[in-house]
Amino acid sequence: MAITNGPNLNSVAASIQQTLASNYIDFTTSTWAQQYLPDLMEKEAEVFGQRTISGFLAQVGAEESMSADQVIWSEQSRLHLSYTGTLDVDGGSSASGTFTVTNDIDGNAITDNHGIRVNDMVLIAQSGVVVKALCVQTPESAVVTLEPYANAALGTELSDGAATLLVIGSEFGKGQSYSDITGTHSADRRTALKPSFKSFSNKPIIMKDYYEVSGSDASQIGWVEISGEEGQNGYLWYLKAEGDTRARFNDYLEMAMLEAEKTADASAIGFANKQIFGSADAGTNGAGTEGLFAAIEDRGNITSGVTGVNAATDLAEFDAILAEFDKQGAIEENMLFVNRATSLAIDDMLASMNSYGSGGTSYGVFDNNEDMALNLGFSGFRRGSYDFYKSDFRYLNDKATRGEINRVAGSAAIRGVIIPAGVSSVYDQTLGKNLKRPFLHVRFRASATDNRKMKTWVTGSVGATTSALDAMQLHMLSERCLVVQGANNFMLMK
16 A cells, blocks of 8 residues: 655745745736635644654753863773683693683773783683683783683683683682782783773764844734744744744754764865864864764664564564663663654554454453544553663654655664663763763753853844844854763664
8 A cells, every 4th residue: 555645735845045926925916806805814724733853852861061172971891801702722831722812792802901810710602612711821912821620621612713701700729829820921810900991072063043034024014824833923924934943943953963973084074174163183173973873873782673674563673672782781761762663563563462463452451342442552561671661753754854864765764762761870071070961961062151052142123233234133053962871772773
């Protein structure tokens, strides 16, 4: 089944830059040369409903001021020691084998800065086999010498090749101290482990817009009674245009925080246009900022579904999501912001769990009344130890925003995002202390003299006279960026 639009569907284009004759009533045509006045419906019909998409960030995050050119924050590392590398079952000179560390469990390259020490008990996993061993030598390199507990040689159960190692504890002999540990190793047990962290940064971008109306047009009464999201009403058309410009700018503030990304080294932005952006450097000092989607794609998780199209029709995808969240922060409560297709697919998935799902629809939960209105939608569900609260994401549905982009993008479309609820504890290098903040929050530039969260000012001679310009100019400006803390707990649904 296909849905088609009528040939005269009301698809009024967005605001245009020029004034056209079609904007005015033509009293010279035959339409207005008749002696009878038509019945004019003055009230402008709101046929597109709520046209703005802003409000998403207000639901899931917070706003906070900043006074620098960039915001820097640090995030904790994992607590336990787990590595991937290459196993050599007979590579030890005085023991049964060696393990060459190449990466930590998240894929970060590791050389001689691993945390494995002499007398550590470890698990070695390879091809479905797990062997417990003792570390007997850790030279100042990535090669660790191991002896298994169950056999004389690692080769009894394992073979040369890729393996995963996990430190589970340590074992010492009676009366054995650190000084009793001998061997050709300089990175021995006496080396203390120091926690590490990752530091991230983002930079604000300056966004501007303005609206202008001449003094004559500002004093001209129209026959259409206007209305809008900014509360404008009456018969002055410039109020309509001014309000729409403001509403559009508010949406831009949110869309930019969702979609923006930093310039790459190969980008010409920030180089050819350095007079605009103030620097010829990409990244921190160049153009752009890191938005939500870019942060998740860089530091978070992405699911394309079981089938790769829209696989929220069974629990398989969510089970895979839960398994990934278990590897990360295991935050219990999560918000699902999804497009319409994914929302309905989740509803169908949950409805199929009902015993009536395959044989028919139940009339009611309590009295089985066939006159009861049937609710086929779900606002949330619990799977395992995780709670998911579902909400439609207008930005992903509206044809004038991501809705049409997603249709063109096909399999690369964004169908939703999973955001953890609650707050995270992070170290703020600007303030020099640990703070609890929402995982998602907007930083805007502000000081005692200037707040750039959302600045508006009027110039010209209409209203408050500030210049000789026979017009009113409304200026809007904001300088802001998005901080995505703990992106490893976020999931982008494509």
